[in-house]
Amino acid sequence: xxxxxxxxxxxxxxxxxxxxxxxxxxxxxxxxxxxxxxxxxxxxxxxxxxxxxxxxxxxxxxxxxxxxxxxxxxxxxxxxxxxxxxxxxxxxxxxxxxxxxxxxxxxxxxxxxxxxxxxxxxxxxxxxxxxxxxxxxxxxxxxxxxxxxxxxxxxxxxxxxxxxxxxxxxxxxxxxxxxxxxxxxxxxxxxxxxxxxxxxxxxxxxxxxxxxxxxxxxxxxxxxxxxxxxxxxxxxxxxxxxxxxxxxxxxxxxxxxxxxxxxxxxxxxx
Amino acid sequence: xxxxxxxxxxxxxxxxxxxxxxxxxxxxxxxxxxxxxxxxxxxxxxxxxxxxxxxxxxxxxxxxxxxxxxxxxxxxxxxxxxxxxxxxxxxxxxxxxxxxxxxxxxxxxxxxxxxxxxxxxxxxxxxxxxxxxxxxxxxxxxxxxxxxxxxxxxxxxxxxxxxxxxxxxxxxxxxxxxxxxxxxxxxxxxxxxxxxxxxxxxxxxxxxxxxxxxxxxxxxxxxxxxxxxxxxxxxxxxxxxxxxxxxxxxxxxxxxxxxxxxxxxxxxxxxxxxxxxxxxxxxxxxxxxx
Numbered sequence: 001x002x003x004x005x006x007x008x009x010x011x012x013x014x015x016x017x018x019x020x021x022x023x024x025x026x027x028x029x030x031x032x033x034x035x036x037x038x039x040x041x042x043x044x045x046x047x048x049x050x051x052x053x054x055x056x057x058x059x060x061x062x063x064x065x066x067x068x069x070x071x072x073x074x075x076x077x078x079x080x081x082x083x084x085x086x087x088x089x090x091x092x093x094x095x096x097x098x099x100x101x102x103x104x105x106x107x108x109x110x111x112x113x114x115x116x117x118x119x120x121x122x123x124x125x126x127x128x129x130x131x132x133x134x135x136x137x138x139x140x141x142x143x144x145x146x147x148x149x150x151x152x153x154x155x156x157x158x159x160x161x162x163x164x165x166x167x168x169x170x171x172x173x174x175x176x177x178x179x180x181x182x183x184x185x186x187x188x189x190x191x192x193x194x195x196x197x198x199x200x201x202x203x204x205x206x207x208x209x210x211x212x213x214x215x216x217x218x219x220x221x222x223x224x225x226x227x228x229x230x231x232x233x234x235x236x237x238x239x240x241x242x243x244x245x246x247x248x249x250x251x252x253x254x255x256x257x258x259x260x261x262x263x264x265x266x267x268x269x270x
Numbered sequence: 271x272x273x274x275x276x277x278x279x280x281x282x283x284x285x286x287x288x289x290x291x292x293x294x295x296x297x298x299x300x301x302x303x304x305x306x307x308x309x310x311x312x313x314x315x316x317x318x319x320x321x322x323x324x325x326x327x328x329x330x331x332x333x334x335x336x337x338x339x340x341x342x343x344x345x346x347x348x349x350x351x352x353x354x355x356x357x358x359x360x361x362x363x364x365x366x367x368x369x370x371x372x373x374x375x376x377x378x379x380x381x382x383x384x385x386x387x388x389x390x391x392x393x394x395x396x397x398x399x400x401x402x403x404x405x406x407x408x409x410x411x412x413x414x415x416x417x418x419x420x421x422x423x424x425x426x427x428x429x430x431x432x433x434x435x436x437x438x439x440x441x442x443x444x445x446x447x448x449x450x451x452x453x454x455x456x457x458x459x460x461x462x463x464x465x466x467x468x469x470x471x472x473x474x475x476x477x478x479x480x481x482x483x484x485x486x487x488x489x490x491x492x493x494x495x496x497x498x499x500x501x502x503x504x505x506x507x508x509x510x511x512x513x514x515x516x517x518x519x520x521x522x523x524x525x526x527x528x529x530x531x532x533x534x535x536x537x538x539x540x541x542x543x544x545x546x547x548x549x550x551x552x553x554x555x556x557x558x559x560x
Contacts, residue, residue, distance in 0.1 A: 005368055008360060008363070008364045008368055009364065009368065011360050011361075011364070012360075012361055012364045012365075015357065015360075015361050016380065016381075018436065019381065019384045019436070019439060020384055021395075021399060021436075022384070022391075022392045022395035022396060022399070022436070023383075023384050023387060023392075025395055025398065025399070025405065026391070026395065029398075079289060079290035079293055080290070082286050082287065082288075082289050082290050083286075083287060083290040083291075085286055086283045086284075086286035086287040087287070089283075090279050090280070090282050090283025090286065091279060091280065091283060092279070092280040092281075092282075092283030092284045092287065093280060093284075095283070095287075098287055098291050099287075101291070101294060101298075101299070102287075102290055102291060102294050104294070104298065105294075105298065107489075107490075107493050107494075107541075107545070108493075108497075108538075109493065109494060109496065109497020109498075109514060109537065109538075109541070110494075110497065110499070111497050111499045111514035111517055111518065111534075112302075112305075112497065112517070112534050112537065112538060113298065113301075115305070115517055115518065115521050115530065115534060116301035116302050116304060116305045116534070117297065117301045118521070119301065119304060119305060119308065119521065119527060119531070120300065120301040120304050123304070135297055136297070138293070138297075139293070139294065139297045139298055142290060142293075142294070146290075196386055200386075200387075200388055200389055202389065202390055202500060203499055203500070207518075207522075215388075216388065216389075216390055219388065219390045219391060220390055220500075220504075223390070223394055223504060232391065232394075233391075235391075236387070236388055236391040239387060239388050239391070240387045240388075243386045243387055244383060244386075247379075247382075247383065247386055251375075251379060255375075
């Protein structure tokens, strides 16, 4: 490798350090016995994890977040399957406009989605609850699910479906027996991505959940109290490990799907 | 209804797209239309009076505080976007041109992992890193490089910029990487063979061809940063609000829905204008290419 290559490589490593700086600090403070989040570190302890485990509000927040994330990811993936199938397989009038509109939440500041929904819900006298958060999360997860699913659907070989029709399958039968198994890896990674987005989404949950805590809103409320920070660091460590596992799973399924339809194993989750 | 007859393909497509489209209409379009309507109404005590007015927009355009917050949001978003895209380009270039093909996926995976971890905790950790007794200051004083903690990175706009630049890094790297991957490598060889230096080849071949990716990255970073709520709240402690914080305060704390709506609509118009400008630039670049 020439000199320019070495310079770039050094820069790349430095840049990765910048990207990982907060995540490297997280476990350091989570296992640090000092109550203040600062250097130098004190001794090693697992107290913060024990405290985290015993926290009833946190448990409630976790249950709420899981319920929201599971519902929102299933709903947005179902809508995503409809949209991805429609956009990759059929031509119809107004397609560009309709698809652009459905993908809009990807580029719309979340505060605007949250505020406008909140104003309408309050105006209609709807009680804020986990359901209202699910409605909002489904909306913002849908574009990501569609993006992942469109890749899966567009690399499908149409002649496989036609072969199924020729062999006497109905439309639904061909979809269920041929198309669905082929796009299944795409569906799983859409589910995982929507789940991860919903689990970490703060703004919509903050404004639309009423009095119910979710993980991010719980974290936000605790950040104001210096005494609560070490527990939050422990929680953050657990979340990091969890999301890496989920992402690795998603990547695995995406590649397996790619390999099954004869694609090259390149590209990331986005 | 005088509607052109749809063939079976169009009917199938429309009936498939209907459920997600209707959902987006109810959950997104209807609320957006509502705040658009609110922004032209008058604020009463505890209610919105159905009297049409342009006063809200007058206030948005003339009030010095609103103007200062708008300007701050624009500047922060512009600086963050510039810093993020400029620092991301060499990484995208490195992964696309220097990394062996079979290891590219791993590099992209490494780059995207930090982005999937709790946004709130990441923002908070930057406060820890940059704070008065933070990681940067305590290690620099510990090493004897500085006597007093650095103050230019404390709980201010600079800290907001660093935090946001970190949060949106993968959003900038991926589109640039995709654009670089599409470049036909033989064009670069041709440039070299025709006697251009490495630098001139980069300047006259690689960079123009990567421009659509750079413009996509700019948009993808600019739009969410200008509407960011969490970072000014956590890093600035609510003392240096950006537009999202102001919308929230007007809508909820001050209960002035019409003014809050006018702010939200103005923010959307600004975002739309900037996006249109960049998409126009992108089209120009594409035209030059053809």
